[in-house]
Every structure is written in C-alpha cells, then in structure tokens.
Amino acid sequence: xxxxxxxxxxxxxRRVRGSLVVRAEDAxxxxxxxxxxxxxxxxxxxxxxxxxxxxxxxxNHTELLSCLKxxxxxxxxxxxxxxxxxxxxxxxxxxxxxxxxxxxKLFKIIECGSV
Numbered sequence: 001x002x003x004x005x006x007x008x009x010x011x012x013x014r015r016v017r018g019s020l021v022v023r024a025e026d027a028x029x030x031x032x033x034x035x036x037x038x039x040x041x042x043x044x045x046x047x048x049x050x051x052x053x054x055x056x057x058x059x060n061h062t063e064l065l066s067c068l069k070x071x072x073x074x075x076x077x078x079x080x081x082x083x084x085x086x087x088x089x090x091x092x093x094x095x096x097x098x099x100x101x102x103x104x105k106l107f108k109i110i111e112c113g114s115v
Contacts, residue, residue, distance in 0.1 A: 013046060013049075013050060016046060017043060017046055017047075020039050020040075020042050020043040020046065021039075021043065023035070023039040024036050024039035024040050024043065027039060071098070074110060075090075075091055075094040075095070075110070076091075078090055078091075078094065078109070078110040078113075079091045079094075081113075082113060086113060089114075090109060090110075090113055090114075093109045093114070094106055094109050094110065097109055
C-alpha cells in the first residue's frame with residue numbers, strides 16, 4: 001500500500017472501531033445481547049487485523065534495518081581497502097549510488113573503486 005492509502009485505511013478503521021464500540025454499548029444498555037455480541041466480535045476481528053498489520057510493518061522495518069546494516073558494512077569494508085581521498089570518494093560514490101537506487105553502479109564502485 002502507498003502511504004496515503006495506508007493513512008486512509010487507518011483513519012477508516014479508527015472510525016469503524018469507534019462506531020462498533022458505540023453500537024456495542026448501545027446494545028448493552030438496551031439489553032440486546034445478540035447485537036452487543038455481534039458488535040464486539042466485529043471489533044475483535046478489526047483489532048486482530050490492526051495488530052497483524054502492525055506486526056507485518058514491524059517485521060518489515062526490522063528486516064530493512066538489518067539489510068541496511070549489511071550494506072553499510074560492505075561500504076565501510078570497500079572504503080577500508082583504500083587510503084585517503086580514494087577512500088572518501090568510494091564511500092561517497094556508494095552512498096550516491098544508493099540514493100539513486102542504482103545497484104549495478106554500487107557493485108561496480110565496491111569492486112573497482114570507481115564507476
């Protein structure tokens with residue numbers, strides 16, 4: 001999902017959650033236990049979906065951080081193979097290749113020291 005779609009979905013889920021809580025409490029006050037039970041079951045399902053979505057995003061974030069750590073270590077190792085100005089130019093070129101999302105260029109810089 002894109003960020004605007006994700007935000008809209010979260011906003012909608014909050015609205016539905018609030019509506020379900022109000023429905024359940026209204027049903028409780030009117031002693032309509034079947035409607036109350038249905039509202040709480042829907043609320044339970046919605047909460048489960050929200051928690052699953054959070055867990056997926058959390059796992060993706062953790063995996064991304066570990067991958068970025070590996071890439072950064074590879075860039076640092078490539079820089080340590082050189083001394084002085086070539087070292088800083090390799091690290092800078094690698095970071096620029098990452099910003100440009102150019103993986104082939106990144107591999108070539110690490111391997112050869114330049115593009």
